[in-house]
Amino acid sequence: MQSNEKKVLLSIRDLKQWFPLGKGIYNKANDGISIDIYEGETFGLVGESGCGKSTLGRTILQVYKQTDGRTMYYGQSIDELAPEYVRHTIKNLEPMRKELLKLEEKRDKFIEEYEKLSDEQKIEKTEELRLVKKEAYDALYDITSVVGGFIVADDLKPVTEQYLKINDLSRKLHSLSLQRDDKNVILADIEYTYKDDPAKGEAKIESAKKAVSDIESEMEKVREQLKEQHAVLEKMREPLRSDPRFDKYEQWKDDGIDLARLKNEEMRQLRKDLQLIFQDPYSSLNPRMSVGQIIGEGLLAHNFFKKNSPRMQDRILKVMDDCGLAPYFVHRYPHQFSGGQRQRIGIARSLATNPKFVVCDEAVSALDVSIQSQIINLLSDLKDQQHLTYLFITHDLSVVKYISDRIGVMYLGNMVELAESQEIFDHPLHPYTEALLGAIPTTDVDQSRELQVLEGDIPSPVNPPSGCKFHTRCKYCTDICTKVAPEWQEVRENHFVACHHILEQNL
């Protein structure tokens, strides 16, 4: 598939996860990561132990509140979720634009001064330049992602008013859709209860159906109103199109959801879409809950079923069957299972809510090699059946090659290389990737050991080396590497690398 046919499910920009250690000291576990994850792909994530893989997986899922950056999710649209932060932006368009103009002026002045510097001085100022550019870029994105080309309007007040109308309607639609889902659950329970004798339950079924259809017709009305208000907005754009900057800003419009800016309750509603499979299935399974309870927990939390729903058992057994678990396991407890079976339970729990995106964090690393391939096969089958997208984290390169469409290589909090799986193995362009590939064990011995393949200690993410963080261990290091962090660039089609001296001999 060509990249332009692929739909982006998650777009991560300059993501930072700095764990505070006190007194302005941080563990920079993720230090400015930018990647897109496509719908339906398996994105393999590799790197030595402690490089920030688990942190990245968990931060994307917002298990940790990210320190900086954007995590855009396209599995639902802004109009569907109508999050609070969009409303906040709409209400503050004018002051935000003022701030933007200030930041752009600051940036332009900085660049003017920067251009006059000697090469030596320029190197000193590179990081500062990057920050000044980023500030202005972020401020521009915050506005244009919502209003696009409207930013060139002389007066933003009518735009704000129109957007608020649309936002009100979106919120109403969202709240109605939650009510509709709730009534549908009740309806399904009643239908199930009377499935053998529908005539007896006719009155109840009819009234539950009516409750659903009443809400649906109200939703239809709101949708119509939304369409009308969007049309008004489109008309308001027309006179602005003659402005030469209009098209450029219009392209910035973004109907994805910035997960990092959601409130807890908004994130909770999306949680069923975004799941995690852990490395250690034992410690992550509550020993006091039966398999049925473990799988049912998420289903109840996300209102797939009401408590004591007569239908839930069927669903649990179906999920168990999909994951290769026998029905009679349903009343057993985690300690009664082997490692491989426990991992199946963990997978069943994560997939029960029909997620769209799943982070598999070392999901097979703790298992025997023979069991590993069973679980990998299970994960790939489930992915095909349920149209899942995986972030597959592993320190084991032989596993990642087999399962991934693309592979991202991390080093000390940064992504250093990203390309299609075969391309990474055939044409590694980053010195660290080359070293990792050179260290793949040829036997199965020691596969459970986390990667530690290169000579020299891994520096600490608390106080990482200046410039390129890999420079203390890189045999190609030159002066610039110690001073300037290399840019993340697309050096071949769909092949990204951050290095001043990419390995051209591997091209």
Ligand SMILES: Nc1ncnc2c1ncn2[C@@H]1O[C@H](COP(=O)(O)OP(=O)(O)O)[C@@H](O)[C@H]1O
């Ligand atoms: N919750 C946390 N609080 C503070 N530091 C953390 C936390 N989780 C991970 N770290 C630190 O972040 C760095 C990256 O860890 P991690 O993401 O677990 O790496 P990996 O999964 O690649 O082995 C490590 O230095 C680790 O000690």
Ligand code: SF4
């Ligand atoms: S930027 Fe320099 S130090 Fe870093 S990986 Fe490339 S060659 Fe090595």
Ligand SMILES: [Mg+2]
């Ligand atoms: Mg980890």
